[in-house]
Amino acid sequence: MEKYTEKKIVMSKDEISQAIKRLAREIADKNEGGKDLAIVGVQTRGVFIAKRIIDELKNAGGYKGGEIPLGVIDITLYRDDVSSMETPPQVKETDIPFDLTGKKIVLVDDVLYTGRSIRAALDELMDFGRPENIQLAVLVDRGLRELPIEPNFTGKKMDTSKRELISVELEEVDGADRVVLMGEE
Amino acid sequence: MKILIKGGKVVDPAAKFEGVTDVLVADGRIAEVKANIKDPDALVIDARGKIVVPGLIDIHTHLREPGHEEEETIASGTKAAAHGGVTSIFCMPNTHPPLDNAPAVEFVLLKAQKEGHVNVFPIGCITKNSAGEELAEIGVLKKAGVIAVSDDGSPVMNSQVMRRALQYTKMFNLPVISHCEDKNLTKGGAMNDGHTSMVLGLRGIPKQAEEIMVSRDIMLAELTGGHLHIAHVSTAGSVELIRQAKARKTNVTAETCPHYFSLTDEEVKNYGTNTKMNPPLRSAEDIEAIKIGLADGTIDCICTDHAPHTEEEKNKEYDLAPFGIIGLETMLGITITELIEKKVLTWAQAVEKLAVNPARIFGLAGRGTLKPGSIADITIIDPEREYSFSEKDFVSKSKNSPFIGRKLKGFPETTIVGGRIAWPLKE
Amino acid sequence: MTLQRKDLLGLEHLDAKEIETILNTVPPFKSLFTRSIKKVPTLRGKTVVNLFYEPSTRTRTSFEIASKRLSADVVNISVASSSVVKGESLIDTGKTLEAMKADIIIIRHGLAGAPAVLARNQHASHINAGDGFHEHPSQGLLDLYTIREKKKRLKGLKVLLVGDILHSRVAKSNIWGLTKLGAEVRVSGPPTLIPSRITDLGVKVFYNLDEALKDVDVVNILRIQLERQQENLFPSVHEYIELYQVTANRLRAAKPDVMIMHPGPMNRGIEISSEVADGPNAVIYEQVTNGIAVRMAILYLLSGKKKAI
Numbered sequence: 001m002e003k004y005t006e007k008k009i010v011m012s013k014d015e016i017s018q019a020i021k022r023l024a025r026e027i028a029d030k031n032e033g034g035k036d037l038a039i040v041g042v043q044t045r046g047v048f049i050a051k052r053i054i055d056e057l058k059n060a061g062g063y064k065g066g067e068i069p070l071g072v073i074d075i076t077l078y079r080d081d082v083s084s085m086e087t088p089p090q091v092k093e094t095d096i097p098f099d100l101t102g103k104k105i106v107l108v109d110d111v112l113y114t115g116r117s118i119r120a121a122l123d124e125l126m127d128f129g130r131p132e133n134i135q136l137a138v139l140v141d142r143g144l145r146e147l148p149i150e151p152n153f154t155g156k157k158m159d160t161s162k163r164e165l166i167s168v169e170l171e172e173v174d175g176a177d178r179v180v181l182m183g184e185e
Numbered sequence: 186m187k188i189l190i191k192g193g194k195v196v197d198p199a200a201k202f203e204g205v206t207d208v209l210v211a212d213g214r215i216a217e218v219k220a221n222i223k224d225p226d227a228l229v230i231d232a233r234g235k236i237v238v239p240g241l242i243d244i245h246t247h248l249r250e251p252g253h254e255e256e257e258t259i260a261s262g263t264k265a266a267a268h269g270g271v272t273s274i275f276c277m278p279n280t281h282p283p284l285d286n287a288p289a290v291e292f293v294l295l296k297a298q299k300e301g302h303v304n305v306f307p308i309g310c311i312t313k314n315s316a317g318e319e320l321a322e323i324g325v326l327k328k329a330g331v332i333a334v335s336d337d338g339s340p341v342m343n344s345q346v347m348r349r350a351l352q353y354t355k356m357f358n359l360p361v362i363s364h365c366e367d368k369n370l371t372k373g374g375a376m377n378d379g380h381t382s383m384v385l386g387l388r389g390i391p392k393q394a395e396e397i398m399v400s401r402d403i404m405l406a407e408l409t410g411g412h413l414h415i416a417h418v419s420t421a422g423s424v425e426l427i428r429q430a431k432a433r434k435t436n437v438t439a440e441t442c443p444h445y446f447s448l449t450d451e452e453v454k455n456y457g458t459n460t461k462m463n464p465p466l467r468s469a470e471d472i473e474a475i476k477i478g479l480a481d482g483t484i485d486c487i488c489t490d491h492a493p494h495t496e497e498e499k500n501k502e503y504d505l506a507p508f509g510i511i512g513l514e515t516m517l518g519i520t521i522t523e524l525i526e527k528k529v530l531t532w533a534q535a536v537e538k539l540a541v542n543p544a545r546i547f548g549l550a551g552r553g554t555l556k557p558g559s560i561a562d563i564t565i566i567d568p569e570r571e572y573s574f575s576e577k578d579f580v581s582k583s584k585n586s587p588f589i590g591r592k593l594k595g596f597p598e599t600t601i602v603g604g605r606i607a608w609p610l611k612e
Numbered sequence: 613m614t615l616q617r618k619d620l621l622g623l624e625h626l627d628a629k630e631i632e633t634i635l636n637t638v639p640p641f642k643s644l645f646t647r648s649i650k651k652v653p654t655l656r657g658k659t660v661v662n663l664f665y666e667p668s669t670r671t672r673t674s675f676e677i678a679s680k681r682l683s684a685d686v687v688n689i690s691v692a693s694s695s696v697v698k699g700e701s702l703i704d705t706g707k708t709l710e711a712m713k714a715d716i717i718i719i720r721h722g723l724a725g726a727p728a729v730l731a732r733n734q735h736a737s738h739i740n741a742g743d744g745f746h747e748h749p750s751q752g753l754l755d756l757y758t759i760r761e762k763k764k765r766l767k768g769l770k771v772l773l774v775g776d777i778l779h780s781r782v783a784k785s786n787i788w789g790l791t792k793l794g795a796e797v798r799v800s801g802p803p804t805l806i807p808s809r810i811t812d813l814g815v816k817v818f819y820n821l822d823e824a825l826k827d828v829d830v831v832n833i834l835r836i837q838l839e840r841q842q843e844n845l846f847p848s849v850h851e852y853i854e855l856y857q858v859t860a861n862r863l864r865a866a867k868p869d870v871m872i873m874h875p876g877p878m879n880r881g882i883e884i885s886s887e888v889a890d891g892p893n894a895v896i897y898e899q900v901t902n903g904i905a906v907r908m909a910i911l912y913l914l915s916g917k918k919k920a921i
Contacts, residue, residue, distance in 0.1 A: 077652035386724035386746030456725030
């Protein structure tokens with residue numbers, strides 16, 4: 001395992017907050033203000049971002065009221081690389097407490113990179129039912145796609161190299177909000 | 186051919202001698218034992234720093250020929266004996282066909298003469314086919330050349346039959362070697378009954394299964410006056426029963442094997458079948474009692490119960506693997522490492538267990554000593570050499586030993602049988 | 613949270629942390645069962661072989677369903693109808709499966725140590741589905757999970773195992789797991805059916821069932837094999853019922869919320885009364901459901917990169 005060190009902070013607490021507000025507005029605009037909408041967060045940090053988006057949707061203009069359902073999915077069991085790992089990773093909770101059929105799903109993740117996690121998430125969601133559509137919202141798009149997957153809503157887009165790492169830290173999990181670019185030592 | 190063994194430490198308790206001296210062998214006999222022998226015609230063996238003892242006598246082995254030559258033959262078994270420093274072996278009659286008739290005994294003797302590397306003394310059956318029901322023709326067997334009788338592998342469950350055997354053999358002076366096991370108590374058992382058998386889920390062989398029969402056989406020996414020899418003693422209880430019987434001057438002798446004073450049943454932990462034999466490995470308390478029994482003379486002999494089995498036979502589920510381990514090549518090393526090095530026995534006492542007592546108890550005239558005139562069966566030992574055996578180091582056809590990889594001290598360098606060097610082999 | 617092992621042969625050598633890892637892995641798999649698609653692609657392309665030398669419907673079916681819900685390919689070999697009857701040795705059967713590149717082999721065998729003999733020579737992961745009187749680790753784990761799920765803890769819980777402890781691999785695995793996680797374990801049965809050294813494992817022995825039941829939180833009832841009567845281990849079924857049948861009446865000595873378990877199949881009216889089997893305290897069918905989820909967790913945890921032998 002290479003050792004990484006912090007190179008620079010690419011999003012501050014304020015910038016994250018602004019980005020999430022903007023994501024919520026864009027989602028509301030594109031989805032008739034929230035009719036038949038459901039938000040599904042990808043474990044782990046995607047879930048917290050999803051919760052914040054739902055809060056913003058309630059506060060944002062154009063919101064038509066009513067509860068927006070929240071789902072959480074863990075994609076570990078749908079990954080394409082479990083059997084090549086030394087030890088299979090821990091599987092966290094998956095809970096979709098509503099019927100997907102006929103709903104517009106906004107899938108939320110913290111970082112979009114190769115696109116493989118999202119591919120797994122799409123396969124998993126399809127096993128739950130037949131949504132009307134699935135849209136993708138990400139806090140950071142760092143490029144370097146290996147599959148033809150693009151986000152519908154992006155917090156911040158940036159160019160990175162394979163030797164770098166984007167680390168999203170959230171208050172709920174890590175104690176503070178920031179997005180850090182890490183490089184090899 | 187003459188052989189002159191120079192400068193070794195001779196340990197000959199039967200002659201009440203222990204000291205550094207020379208030994209001259211001529212015409213298959215010990216010619217002289219004294220310092221600074223000079224003989225220009227003799228082949229000289231430099232034995233400085235070595236121990237020179239009467240050839241070891243293993244009174245309990247299974248040679249498998251006739252019937253199971255894939256496991257061992259008289260040729261390969263005696264070669265293994267020579268490698269282990271053993272100059273004479275007794276072979277048990279549970280061959281196929283068994284040694285319950287004269288032609289079978291004669292076959293073994295002829296084969297041994299033709300192909301054997303060391304002396305072979307056959308043991309005949311107590312009962313026909315070792316079935317425990319009718320006495321075998323013991324008189325005929327004695328004439329054919331057996332040195333004792335035994336149904337080893339099985340006990341004689343019927344007390345009346347065992348009584349008759351002990352009575353009948355008196356006229357031939359033949360010891361009855363008893364495999365003490367109550368088969369009803371051991372049915373289905375695969376290892377010692379205790380903590381490890383419980384944890385591993387294997388049916389246990391209780392110590393009492395041996396002790397009940399030791400007790401019974403001692404009482405029958407007392408009833409009849411016959412000579413009882415207890416085979417492969419494995420438990421503290423058995424040692425105590427024999428000790429008390431000897432105090433009562435009962436005509437009983439006993440033997441044990443190296444695994445019973447070096448390994449406990451905890452060895453079985455991974456279902457490795459080289460830990461499976463009958464009687465089974467016991468507990469630490471039993472090891473202690475056997476060592477004490479050897480030191481105080483309760484147990485007279487150390488032997489191997491050398492029981493070869495092929496890899497196919499042993500490489501299976503624990504319950505299905507046959508009982509038995511080889512032992513000819515490790516007997517001396519284990520005895521030196523566990524008894525002499527640990528000060529349980531002196532060299533002289535060890536030689537008594539390995540040569541003197543076997544010769545005396547079974548009437549092997551001219552053996553078990555290096556007195557001039559005796560047969561030139563000699564073992565020369567390097568007492569300091571440390572080694573361990575891997576599978577391919579064994580000369581026996583079979584490799585089923587629990588001592589593979591175990592560090593041993595004391596190596597039998599040269600084995601002389603009847604004045605001829607049996608090991609190292611002439612290439 | 614990982615399991616650094618190639619095989620699951622028993623609970624004896626697992627430490628508390630490893631057992632907890634397995635139990636904590638179960639919930640995501642159990643939550644699959646309420647979905648309409650009860651399947652995830654995690655073991656897609658893996659070959660799982662059920663090698664059963666003893667007949668078994670329930671354990672084999674449970675492992676089969678668990679494997680299939682993970683999208684693995686399952687092959688069932690039941691020995692009565694296979695080349696083993698023609699005399700093929702266990703070792704050779706193992707080598708054949710290795711040559712066919714089986715990934716996971718689930719073996720049930722009548723003799724203790726058979727899975728260990730197979731596993732030590734093969735690269736595949738081996739799961740012991742019951743070997744003679746030795747262990748049945750997946751049953752032990754599903755029993756632990758069921759207790760923990762309902763009672764929310766294992767530490768300090770009073771758990772009683774009743775029946776033929778001597779011949780029970782389920783009892784052994786339960787005892788290892790429960791004692792490692794801090795439960796207080798009792799066993800009850802006639803002296804002929806309880807190994808004398810069982811106290812070495814930290815359990816209390818009660819020959820009197822009513823004494824044993826006082827204040828217990830969980831009773832796990834073991835099946836009595838009627839053939840044992842032939843071996844003089846107990847005089848008659850009638851006597852066994854008199855002394856050891858778990859009835860609603862007897863259970864009044866236990867805690868009011870006592871949980872009743874049984875690995876199945878039950879001999880109704882012998883070791884367990886129908887009233888108890890069908891009563892509100894019994895979780896026997898939940899054990900079956902949990903069994904599949906627990907086996908999925910085990911298969912998942914053993915499915916990593918092939919480890920060295």
